[in-house]
Amino acid sequence: xxxxxxxxxxxxxxxxxxxxxxxxxxxxxxxxxxxxxxxxxxxxxxxxxxxxxxxxxxxxxxxxxxxxxxxxxxxxxxxxxxxxxxxxxxxxxxxxxxxxxxxxxxxxxxxxxxxxxxxxxxxxxxxxxxxxxxxxxxxxxxxxxxxxxxxxxxxxxxxxxxxxxxxxxxxxxxxxxxxxxxxxxxxxxxxxxxxxxxxxxxxxxxxxxxxxx
Numbered sequence: 127x128x129x130x131x132x133x134x135x136x137x138x139x140x141x142x143x144x145x146x147x148x149x150x151x152x153x154x155x156x157x158x159x160x161x162x163x164x165x166x167x168x169x170x171x172x173x174x175x176x177x178x179x180x181x182x183x184x185x186x187x188x189x190x191x192x193x194x195x196x197x198x199x200x201x202x203x204x205x206x207x208x209x210x211x212x213x214x215x216x217x218x219x220x221x222x223x224x225x226x227x228x229x230x231x232x233x234x235x236x237x238x239x240x241x242x243x244x245x246x247x248x249x250x251x252x253x254x255x256x257x258x259x260x261x262x263x264x265x266x267x268x269x270x271x272x273x274x275x276x277x278x279x280x281x282x283x284x285x286x287x288x289x290x291x292x293x294x295x296x297x298x299x300x301x302x303x304x305x306x307x308x309x310x311x312x313x314x315x316x317x318x319x320x321x322x323x324x325x326x327x328x329x330x331x332x333x334x335x336x337x338x339x
Contacts, residue, residue, distance in 0.1 A: 130252035133166075133287035137262035137278055143294045146187040149261040153195035156257055164203060164255040165191035168244040169263060169277040171208040171216070182222015183207055191259065202247040206240055206276075208233070221247070234274045241276050245284055252285075260287055 134152065138145040149165060156163040165188050176189030176199060184204035192199035201222035209217040209224075217227050218236070220243060228236065251258050266278035282289050 128253075130249065131255050131257055133248075133252070133258045133260050133285040135260040135262060135282045135285065135287040135289045137266050137282070137289050137291055139265050139291065139293035141264050143292050145261050145292050146191070148290070148292055149259050150187075150191045150194040152259045153191045156259070157195045162197075162256040163195045163259060164197060164251050164257075165195065165259050165261065166202075166248055166251055167204050167261040167263070167277070168248070168281050169206040169208065169240075170204050171210065171263070173210055175207060175209065175219070178222060180222065183219050183224075184222065187261070191261075195259075202250050205243050205247040237274050237276050241280075244276055244281065248281070248285060258285070260285060262289075 136145050136149045136152070149167075153163050153165055167185060167188050170185035170187065172185050172187075174186060175183035176186045177183060178189075178199050178201055180201065182201040184199060184201055185207055188204040189199040192203060205221050207219035209219060211217055211227060215227050215229055216233065217224050218233065219225070220240070248258070248260075260281060262278040262281070264278075266275070279289075281287075
């Protein structure tokens, strides 16, 4: 039996720092290098969705990343999609199909039962492709979300994936996020990236002990 495909995860210090773009760039780079590569994001929040060939809804970012990889998008690439609604509610789309509308607190109570769906979708991708590029959401340093996390470090551990931490250098947010990560999660992150604009990304390696060099 073949081993599951390796994964690389892109996390960020906040929303809007360039995670989706960098993940798409990795998909294109590895595809051009001859790898069969697929994107993955366990949970996305977006008002607008892309529609797969099967008719399921996924985040537009994952559809764009699949296009960058030269493959058709599938619901496994974004098994959970949250679509904001009025009244502080969100429609919950699971594997392409809307199943309910909930408040944030109600959704937090659902997350334990959604985690196996995330694991199943990721496992299917790892069986089907040579490499999986995983995108996180928000920041792994948001301590109020850590216990219910199904999109950042918990997924990194599930995939045994090294993590690239992306930050907006103009906002000087990278060092703060790095320090807020627990020591137990830091060894997962071998490097960091700082972007000052959407089209300017520079990476820098970390020391072997997991701190920025």
